Amino acid sequence: MLKKIAFFLLLALLTGILSGCWSRKEISEIAIVLGTGVDLTEDGRIRLTVQIARPTAFVGGGEAGAVGTEAPASWVVSAEGRTVEEAERYLAMKVPRELYWGHNVILVIGEEMAKKGTRMVTNFFQRERQPRENAWLMVTKGEAKDFLETYSDLAKTSAQAAGFLTRMKTCYAVQLREFAEMLASKGVQPTATRVEAKKAGITPGPGQEKVFTAHKQVELTGAAVFKEDKLIGWLDAYQTRGLLWLKGEAMKGAVIVPSPAEPDKNVSIRILRGSTKVVPEYDGENLRFNVIIKVEGNMVDQQSREDLARPEKIKALKEAVAEAIRQRTAVALEKAQGEYGVDIFGFGEAFHRKYKKAWRELKDRWDEEFTRAEVNVTVDVRIREIGLLTRRASTEEK
Amino acid sequence: MLEKGKIDSNQAVMLMVSLVLPTAILFVPAIIVKHARQDAWLAAIVALLGGLLIARLVVSLSLRFPEKTLFEYAQTILGKVPGKLVGLLYIWWFLYTGALIMDEFASFLCTAIMPETPPVVLFLVGIAVAAYAVRNGLEVLSRYNQLLLPILLGLLVITFLLVTKDMKAERLLPVFDQSAPAILKGAAVPLSWLGEIVLFAMIIPFLQKPREAHRVAALATLFTGLFFAICTVVTLSVFGPNLAAHWVFPVYNTVRVVSIANFLERLDIIIVAVWVFGGFAKMGVFYYAAVLGSAQWLGLKDYRPLVAPVGLLLIGLALLCDNIVDLLDFAARAWPPYALIVFEVGMPLFLMIVALVRGKGESNA
Known part of the structure; x- marks a missing residue:
């Protein structure tokens, strides 16, 4: 009997030890970092900026987001140090909770920091x-810092908005x-x-024109080009499309081409999917890349009056799309081979x-070889659907 | 006989898988990829073939003396004093390989989930559980393992399937990019781990059907080797040869990458479960071999009095490891050639040759 009692007592004791609450972290004791920014200060130190979720703003707030002045969903705070860790420790002196990085959606690097080198930043993460x-x-x-100090009207915080966008x-x-x-x-x-904070949109409402003026929001504006870990230049949104085609990634977006019979009007083709194949050719001296891009898209918009729902017109459109994509890749290639001299x-x-x-x-002088290489882009287009409309409604026949 | 339990062939296969797999999978891709890069999976296959040879050798040797463990037949073959010496070496080897496993076990937990817990706590808890299993004998250890191993490996395979979205076959190309020596170099470390199958020589006498030992050893090695290759291919196709070699625990990072529809993600804890439960089993087998071997070496009638002292010895040895850099260096550079040349191939081969020359044991194996 005594043995049994002792056994149960021990068992009860074990529940206290084994439940693992030694270094527990209650949700009310941690500061959830949603976005992180790293800048280089003028005196060469690292400035770490974190966007921290304000939990109260997430409770039962519905989809309204961070609109209004009462309950902002995030808090942005910075600290400096020689390393990311040092800055983080200084940050810990300002943030009354323990920083928790597990939900960090984005890591934003400031322009100056990126020019100095990203390795100093990414290693910690x-x-x-x-x-x-x-x-x-x-x-x-x-x-x-400026980027993270924005807020979003649709997402809860600007870090999440940037995360969704990407x-x-x-x-x-x-x-x-x-x-x-x-x-x-x-x-x-x-x-x-490449991201920027720009003024975009307003939140309208009766009598609120004064209250809600357009504020800065996050926006994707292209790509940043690196040599090793140092930023050397930028691509704008149009050039980035070329980069995407050549890298064979994320075939979304639209291609705008002139209408076959009315070249001053445009037709839009929305890209559904695509693939890219890069076939190198090398004879010991001359380096050539044959890039074969396959695209599939739907027609979504037509400015011209002609009837495009005819096989020969679709054929002409296909060629126009192929040409447009070739142009985009040519622009990106020109930037990479000519201006920056790196194989991105x-x-x-x-x-x-x-x-x-x-x-x-x-391999050790690849970027040089790359800039000398000849690149042939072949585009194979397929236009599958034309939407709900065959041709645009018009009084005159054409 | 010191051990009265008997295990069936399936349990033996699983136990031999647990003998190698649990701690190895976390490190193995980084070590192979470092040498063999894109051809890492080839190196894993080479290691598998080598492992099969070692398994063949060890089982052939043991089956000449189906009733005896390594410690007993070493004396039969070499005579009492040299045989004892061989036994002593193997006890030493089991002990510090066990300690090495504990260090790996603790350093992963400290790095990945419990940074504030001192390793000695993990050693104590780990040894306590393993000691309980060892004290209760081979059958208990085998059943524990039989219960958990399929679940753990199943979970691992599921997470690997979930990460297929982030895999790219191009990262495995080109094939045969590295020279043959580089591939062999990459194969050496996994081979030395597969060679731990030598420990099977301690267990063969307790099989219900010792005659199936060849099949057991071959199956276990085949399975473990293939799992190495799978882990390597998965890690490589997620991170590519440049990044995969840089992680300390590449498979852990691979699982962290899983993110399906922004919903099914953060599955890291699965790896931790595999690691903890598998780690116990692996630690348990080495612990058991060390205890049983010591008892036989000392000529005791019961091995249980040795469980506690050997456990303390293991903790003491594990505490010798100063930091993870030492550990990685030791596990990747110092231990493999030494284990491979002396304990996994050299000694069994030597015993086999002497046994053949002296005509000891049954020759029908």
Whole structure:
């Protein structure tokens, strides 16, 4: 009997020990970091800016977001230090809760910091256990602090807004791990999402024109081009489309082409899907890349009056789309080969896959070889649907 | 006989899988990829073939003495004193390999989920559980393992399936990019881990059907080797050869990448579960071998009095490891050649040759 009692007493004791509340972190004791920005200050120090969720704003607030002055959904705070960790420790002196990095959606690097080198920044976020390797990496024109200090009208916070924008792949999107992979490879130079804070839209309502003026919101504006870990230039949104086609990523968006019979009017083709194949050719001296892009899209918009729902017109449109895509790639190629002199498309990787031996010689001067390479782009277009309309309603026949 | 339990062939296969797999999968891709890069999976296959040879050798040797463990037949073959010496070496090897496993076990937990917990706490808790299993004998250990191993490996396979979205076959190309020596170098470390199958020589006498030992060892090695190759391919196709070699625990990072529809994500804890439960099993097998071996070496009638002292010895040895850099260096550079040359191939081969020359044991194996 005594033995049994002792057994149950011990068992009861165990529940106290084994439930693992030694270093527990209650949700009310942690500060959830949603977005992180890193800038280089003028005196060469690292400034870490975090956007922290304000939990009270997330309780039962519905979809209204951060509108209004009463309950902002986030709090933005910065600290400086020689390393990211030092800045984080100084930050810990200002934030009355323990910083928690597990939900960090975006890592924004300021322009000056990116020019100095991203390795100083990304290492912490890969080495630490809390930040995830699939956070989105972006580079902002200007300061990351300014970028994070914005708020969003649709998403709860601007960090989440930027995260959603990248996740939908409306523009070039890259995760921290993908960036690190590009950084570690000799066959491709890294690129990251370029973001800016710009005035966009207003929240209308009766008598609220004064209250809600347009404020700065986050926006994806293209891509940032790196050589090794240093920022060397930018691509705008149009050039970034070319980058996406050549990299074979995220085939979304639209191609605008002149209408076959009325070249001053436009037709829009929305891209559904596509694929890119890069075939290198090398004879020991001349380097050539044949890029074969396959695209599938639907017609969504027509400004002209002609009847496009005819096979020969579709054929003409296909050619026009192919030409438009070739132009986009040409613009991006011109930037990469001419202005920046870096292989941001990963042609080196494709070359390595086909010419193992030659790669060993070329890999250390790959960017030079790349700038000399000839690139032929072939586009194979398929226009599948034309929407709900065959031709536009018009009084005159054509 | 010191051990009265008997295990069936399935349990033996699973136990031998647990002997190698649990701690190895976390480190193995980084180590292979470092040398063999895109050809890492080839290196894993090479290691598998080598592992099969070692398994063949060890079982052939043991089956000449189906009633005896390594410690007993070493004396039969070499005579009392040299045999004892061989036994002593193996006790030493089991002990510090066990300590190495504990260090790996603790450093992963400290890095990934419990940074504030001192390793010694993890050692104590781990050894306490393992000691309980060891004290209760081989059958208990085998059943524990039989229960959990399929669940753990199933979970791992499911997470691997979930990460297919982030895989790219191009990251595995080109094939045969590295020279043959580099691939062999990459194969050496996983081979040394697969070679831990030597420990099977301690268990063969307790099989219900010792004659199936060849099949058991081959199946276990085949399965473990293939799992190595799968882990390597998955990690490589997610991170590519440049990044995969840089992680300390590449499979852990691979699982962290899983994100389906922004909803099914943060599955890291699965790896931790695999690690903890698998780690116990692996630690348990080495612990058991060390205890049983010591008892046989000392000529005791019961091995249970040795469970506690050997456990303390394991903790003491594990505490010798100063930091994770030492640990990784030791596990990747110092331990493999030494284990492979002396304990996994050299000694069994030597015993086999002497046994053949002296005509000891049954020759029908």
